[in-house]
Amino acid sequence: MLVNTYSKKIFNMSYQFAGSYQEAEDMTQDIFLKLYHSMEKYDFKKNFTAWFLTLAKNHLIDQYRKTKWEKKTRDGFDEKFIRMDTLNNPETGxxxxxxxxxxxxxxxxxxxDIRLCVILRDIQGKRYDEIAExxxxxxGTAKSRVNRGRLQLAKILKQKKQEEEHEL
Amino acid sequence: MNCKDIENLFSAYIEEELSPEDRSAVEEHLKTCRECALLYSSFKETTSSLAEFPELEVSSELMRRLHGLPMKKKRFFRPFEIFLKPSFQPILAVASIILTLFSFYFFNPDREQFNRNISRQIHLGYSKMERFFAKAESFTENLDHRKDKFLASLKNSRLFGGSQNGNE
Structure with a gap:
């Protein structure tokens, strides 16, 4: 039941964070294994989803710290990610x-940590109080981290656009 | 407000969480500052693009792996769990060193030779000790003799009422 309810959420969070399909699958499996081992520590008064996502976040960040020097690139933006925009409106798509x-x-x-805040807010659509938890x-820190992450991405995008303008 | 202050308000502005005063300050700034206006445009594009990343489906292979995970940690037979405690590790390390040394002795094919060597070493050590004690004894005798001579010379000195020359 836990697998059916949470596997998609955890897999997508891992994929968006790590950027590698294979690694996301392995991480999802590790996170579920960790969940089964930590069930005894779960306090039933707490929100289970938030508790589980915190456990997943800890695992993702720990793994990233251990292997960050190997992670220079992400998988190519998967064809599965490209929506129907291209078909509906070819130019803007x-x-x-x-x-x-x-x-x-x-x-x-x-x-x-900033990457995970942006993923939770903008891709997964979580509320700020959920992200903070x-x-x-x-x-306030959760809000400012989301803003910092968005700004960093926006600056990269702006620079790319300016370079394209110069080329034209 | 400078450009940096305005950048920090972008998320709150886009999510309509600003007070009317701050909101109009941001709008005024964006009208007059080209760089901030470009950055804000990229910022909006970034958030809308992130929101459009679709969720991927979990592969059947991963689902099979997740369903096959053991729900409970495999536990050792309880009485042996003490050996897995970190505090027990130094004791295990010492015990393994002692066992290794014992195994060197007990499984040595030339054990007789080994025993002879050991007994010879013990004898050598014993005779060395004997020589040492003999030397120590002669040294203490020598010391006593010197002490007697010294006391006799003191007794005979003028300072203590004797004649300076012991022969007189």
């Missing part, structure tokens, strides 16, 4: 997909 590809690779340049941060 292609441009949008280009931006998405660029932002997808730009996620690797964010520090691990999962990341174990004060609300």
């Amino acid at each position: 292609i441009e949008k997909d280009e931006t998405k590809k660029f932002i997808w690779s730009g996620l690797n340049q964010l520090p691990s 999962i990341m174990n941060l004060p609300l």
Whole structure:
């Protein structure tokens, strides 16, 4: 039951964080294994989803710290990620997909905790108070980390656009 | 407010969490500062692109792996769990060193030779000790003799009422 309810959420969070499909699968398995081993520590008064996502966050950040020197690139922006935009509106669709590809690779340049805050907020659509609980941060810090992450990505995107303008 | 202050308000501005005063300050700044306006445009594009990343489905292979995970940690037979405690590790390390040394002795094919060597070493040590004690004894005798001579010379000195020359 836990697997059916949470596997998609955990897998996507791992994939968006690590950027590697194979690694995300392995991490998802490790996170579930860790969950089964830590069940005894779960306090039933607490929100289970937030507790589980905190456990997943700890695992993702720990793994990242251990292997960050190996992680220079992410998987290519998967074809599965490209939505129907391209088919519906070919010109703007292609441009949008280009931006998405660029932002997808730009996620690797964010520090691990900021990257996770941005993923939780913008991709997973979590509320700030949920992010603060999962990341174990004060609300204000969670908000400022999301803003910092978005700004860092926006600066990368802005620079790319300016370079393209110069080329034209 | 300078550009940095305005950047820090982008998330709150986009999420309509600013007070009317701050909101109009941001809007005024964006009208007059080209760099901030460009950055804000990239910022909006970044957040909308991130929001459009779709969720991937979990592969059937991963689901099979997740369903096959053991729900409970395999436990050793309880009485042996003490050996797994970190505090017990130095004791295990010492015990393994002692066992290794014992195994060197008990499984040595030339054990007789080994025993002879040991007894010879013990005898050598014993005779060395004997020589040492003999030397120590002669040294103490020598010391006593010198002490007597010294006391006799003191007794005979003028300072203590004797004649300076012991022969007189």
